[in-house]
Amino acid sequence: MTRRALILVDVQQEYFSGPLAIQYPPVEESLANILSVIDAAEQAGMPVAVIRHEYPADFPVFGAGSPGQELHPDIAARATDAWKPATKSWASIFAGTDLDEWVRENDVDTLTLVGYMTNNCIIGTAADAEPRGLTVEVLSDATGAINLSNSAGSAPAQQVHETLMVLLNSNFAAVDTTAAWQAAVADNRPLTGSNLIESARN
Helix, strand or coil, rough: CCCCCEEECEEEEEHCCCCCCEEEHHHHHHHHHHHHHHHHHHHCCCEEEEEEECCCCCCCCCCCCCHHHHHCHHHHCCCCCCCCEECCCCCCCCCCCEEEHHHHHHCCEEEEEEEEHHHHHHHHHHHHHHHHCCCCCCCCCEEEHHHHHEECCCEEEHHHHHHHHHHHHHHHHHCCHHHHHHHHHHHCCCCCCHHHHHHHHC
């Protein structure tokens, strides 16, 4: 049997406006899917953790106590005392938090990741879960990425997101849609990912 925990990664106001606003998939769509995932998780009695990124108060993004550091109102309205809260300042949800202990205490073997950003905290958490012996699921339509441009080149958000979904599914996670995940939860079965050998051969 799969023992899942739903991990709400940084569904914060910073990602809904300003330079870090999620570009793909459309953030309104991913947020709606996140709320649908919460419904399914609570119906299944799944442990839920809600994570917030935080930097010192004088930082331009995610500054402690700033409006952008707050949870999106739709998430804040759904939060209950049963949810595990955590604050982090690194890409992985495990760095500097007690979430590893919480996972073990709840006998969790599978993390379902939703939230933001695909290109930072989702991939960072998925990679960090591997040496901890945890299975990871990433919901492609309940996560999102931003446009990127730097000295190494440029990539639009859609390309970033879709490429990282393929990369994650090749090794670090099973990637699927919200609807497919909800069906898997109802049947108490894992999502099926790929692996590096199959991905290379294909």
